[in-house]
Amino acid sequence: MAALVKGWRWATRPLLWVVQTWDLDRRRWVRALRRSPVRVVFPSGQVVERKPGPGKQPQRAAAEASPYEQRPKQPLQVSRSQTPCTWEESGLRYDKALPGDRRLSSVMTIVKSRPFREKQGKILLEGRRLIADALKAGAVPKVFFFSRLEYIKELPIDKLKGVSLIKVKFEDIKDWSDLVTPQGIMGIFAKPDHVKMTYPETQLRHLLPLLLICDNLRDPGNLGTILRSAAGAGCSKVLLTKGCVDAWEPKVLRAAMGAHFQVPIINNLDWETLPNYLPTNTRVYVADNCGLHAQAQLSNKASDHGWVCERRLSRLHKYEEEVEEEEDDLEPGAGKAWLPELEVQSYDLDWTEAPAAVVIGGETHGLSLESLQLAESTRGKRLLIPVVPGVDSLNSAMAASILLFEGKRQLRVKAEHSSRDRS
Numbered sequence: 001m002a003a004l005v006k007g008w009r010w011a012t013r014p015l016l017w018v019v020q021t022w023d024l025d026r027r028r029w030v031r032a033l034r035r036s037p038v039r040v041v042f043p044s045g046q047v048v049e050r051k052p053g054p055g056k057q058p059q060r061a062a063a064e065a066s067p068y069e070q071r072p073k074q075p076l077q078v079s080r081s082q083t084p085c086t087w088e089e090s091g092l093r094y095d096k097a098l099p100g101d102r103r104l105s106s107v108m109t110i111v112k113s114r115p116f117r118e119k120q121g122k123i124l125l126e127g128r129r130l131i132a133d134a135l136k137a138g139a140v141p142k143v144f145f146f147s148r149l150e151y152i153k154e155l156p157i158d159k160l161k162g163v164s165l166i167k168v169k170f171e172d173i174k175d176w177s178d179l180v181t182p183q184g185i186m187g188i189f190a191k192p193d194h195v196k197m198t199y200p201e202t203q204l205r206h207l208l209p210l211l212l213i214c215d216n217l218r219d220p221g222n223l224g225t226i227l228r229s230a231a232g233a234g235c236s237k238v239l240l241t242k243g244c245v246d247a248w249e250p251k252v253l254r255a256a257m258g259a260h261f262q263v264p265i266i267n268n269l270d271w272e273t274l275p276n277y278l279p280t281n282t283r284v285y286v287a288d289n290c291g292l293h294a295q296a297q298l299s300n301k302a303s304d305h306g307w308v309c310e311r312r313l314s315r316l317h318k319y320e321e322e323v324e325e326e327e328d329d330l331e332p333g334a335g336k337a338w339l340p341e342l343e344v345q346s347y348d349l350d351w352t353e354a355p356a357a358v359v360i361g362g363e364t365h366g367l368s369l370e371s372l373q374l375a376e377s378t379r380g381k382r383l384l385i386p387v388v389p390g391v392d393s394l395n396s397a398m399a400a401s402i403l404l405f406e407g408k409r410q411l412r413v414k415a416e417h418s419s420r421d422r423s
Contacts, residue, residue, distance in 0.1 A: 092157070092160055092161070092165065093165070094149075094152070094165035094166065094167055095164075095165065095166050095167070096166075096167045097166055097167065097168045097169075097172070101168075103166060104145055104166070104168055104172055104173075104176065105176070107143060107145075107188055108124070108176045110122065111123060111124035111188060112124065112250065114246050114249070117191075117246070117248065118246075121190060121191045122142065122188055122189065122190060122191060123188075123189050123190075123191050123192075123248040123253075124186065124187070124188060124189075124250055124253075125139075125186070125187045125188075125189055125253065126177060126178065126179060126182070126183070126185070126186045126187075126250070126253075126254075127179070127183045127185070128151060128154060128183055128185055129258065130253065130258055131155065131185065131187045132154075132155065133258045133261045133262075134187070134189060134192075134260075134261055135155060135156060135159045136198075136200075136261070137192070137197050137198055137199060137200075137261035138192075138196060138197050138198040139189045139190070139192045139197070139261070140189060140190040141159065141160070141163045141187050141188070141189050141190075142163065142164065142187075142188045142189060142190060143163065143164040143165075143166065143187070143188040144160075144163060144164070144165050144166070144185065144186070144187050144188075145166050145167075145168050145172075145173060145185070145186045145187075146165070146166075146167055146168070146173075146184060146185040146186075147167070147168060147169065147170040147173055147184040147185070148184055149167070151183075151184055151185040152165060152185070170182070170184055173185075173186060178250045178251065178254060179254070191248065192260070192261075194264040194265060194266060197261070197264070199261070199262060199263070199264070200262060203231070203234075203262050203263070206234045207234055207235075207236045208233070208234040208235065208236060208407070208408060208411050209236065209279065209352075209354075209355040209356070209411070210233065210234065210235050210236060210352070210355075210356055210357075210358075210404065210407050210408065210411070211235060211236060211237045211238070211239065211278065211279075211282070211355070211356070211357040211358070212226070212230045212235050212237075212238045212239070212357070212358055212360065212400065212404065213238075213239045213241070213274070213284070213357055213358065213359040213360070213371070214226065214238065214239070214240045214241065214244050214359075214360055215241050215243070215244070215359050215360065215361045215362065215367055215368050215371045216241070216243045216244065216361055216362035216364075216365040216366065216367075216368060217240070217244045217245060217360065217361075217362045217396060218243075218244070218245055218362050218364060218365070219245065219362070219363070219396070220245050220249050220251035220252045220255065221251065221252075221255050221397075222362075222363075222395060222396045222397040223240075223244065223245050223247065223252050223255070223256075224251065224252040224253070224254065224255020224256040224257075224259075225255055225256075225397035225401075226238075226360065226396065226397050226400045226401075227247070227252070227255075227256040227259040227260065227263070227265065228255070228256050228257055228259045229397070229400055229401040229404055229405070230259065230263055230400075230404060231256075231259040231262040231263040232405075233401075233404040233405050233407070233408045234408060235263055235404065236263075236264070237263070237264050237266065237277065238263055238264065238265045238266070239266050239269055239274060239277055239357075240265065240266065240267045240268065240269065241268075241269050241270070241271060241274065241368075241370075242268055242269065242270060243365070243368075244267075244268075244362075246267065247260065247265050247267045248260070248267070271368075271370035271371075271374065274374070275374065278355075278357060279355045280355075281354050281355060282354065282355040282356065282357050282378060283351075283353075283354050283355070283356055283357070283378045283379060283380045284356075284357045284358075284359060284371075284374050284375040284377075284378045284380040285351055285356060285357070285358050285359065285375060285380045285381055285382070285383050285403075286342065286358075286359045286361070286367055286371055286372060286375050286380065286381075286382055286383070287347075287358060287359065287360050287361070287382075287383050287385075287399050287400070287403055288361060288366070288367050288382055339369075339372070340369075340372040340373050340375065340376035341376070342372060342375055342376060342380065342381055342382045343381045343382070344381065344382045344384055345381045345382065345383060345384070346383075346384055346386070347383045347384060347385050347402065347403055347406055348406060350410060351381065351383065351407070351410070352407050352410045352411050352414070356407060358383070358400070358403050358404065358407070359371045359374075359375065360396050360399060360400045360403075361396065362396060363395055363396055383403060385399060385402055385403070
């Protein structure tokens with residue numbers, strides 16, 4: 001029995017060797033398939049040399065190479081799907097605000113306060129359209145706060161170099177936003193200079209010899225609407241005197257809808273320096289139909305149609321009443337010597353013969369004495385808008401829109417007549 005078992009073991013050994021030999025051959029064939037050929041010989045006798053791939057060299061050459069010799073590093077091959085986008089190729093980076101980061105709150109505190117805003121020379125712009133208009137006009141950005149990276153990628157890349165980009169939560173932007181529905185992006189810009197700004201070519205082609213002067217305008221919504229009307233009418237310039245609300249206040253920017261970057265705005269001017277910003281031979285007209293002095297000069301036809309305002313809002317109009325009471329104590333002709341006498345004219349009559357500037361006063365304080373003196377020195381007039389008797393006067397924004405577009409209409413009619421004469 002033992003002999004049989006021993007013989008069976010010797011009989012099965014060759015079978016084991018055969019199996020192992022076949023397994024080794026299979027592994028060799030697999031390794032051969034993985035190797036890349038160096039030379040290919042076709043049946044026709046043609047021989048084709050194959051160069052090794054980048055970073056690879058034949059085994060013999062690798063064995064002969066010195067172990068201390070450093071191989072040159074090949075550049076990393078990146079597939080098209082992994083190629084960085086244009087925004088990333090530009091080298092832009094952004095920070096992600098962590099909980100407790102107060103950069104947004106500290107900046108918002110500065111730009112929402114007029115004294116700090118004027119001292120730091122920075123303004124706040126909110127919304128993708130307003131920011132895009134500012135960048136197109138040449139405004140210089142400093143910091144951007146955004147909630148989604150797509151909002152930043154929509155902006156021109158060349159305008160973002162050197163700008164701090166900070167990603168914050170949408171809830172943080174919502175807390176500091178003045179919009180009902182925040183758009184998820186806020187920008188801090190250097191206060192624009194009208195001399196360095198680049199305004200749209202379409203706006204420049206439609207500029208008119210028509211200027212707007214804002215006097216004691218305190219309501220941000222009214223000022224924003226007036227700026228928007230000035231840009232729509234084609235005003236060449238808007239001048240704001242001291243006492244007006246800041247033109248770069250967030251509420252004014254929101255009401256103006258991008259007009260700040262379509263028409264030059266010069267802010268915080270003194271009446272002494274304001275004439276320097278007017279073109280030569282400019283006539284200044286004031287929009288005022290509330291004064292007793294204006295009512296006295298109205299014709300009977302104008303009074304019959306109710307072209308008179310019954311309100312006496314401004315400090316100037318109160319002075320008119322006081323002057324009438326004190327006329328008996330003064331010398332003849334000295335009662336109204338301090339008050340400029342301006343001719344009253346309906347707004348729809350021609351008043352655009354020369355370059356014209358229209359002064360719009362605030363609803364609370366009205367026109368200042370300096371505005372009337374400037375109108376008198378330039379041979380200007382009072383422009384009155386007719387209203388039905390018993391109806392209050394129009395607000396500042398509405399009056400400015402009517403006068404500006406009336407001036408545009410008159411200038412267009414004159415241009416058509418001149419073109420007909422030439423033909």
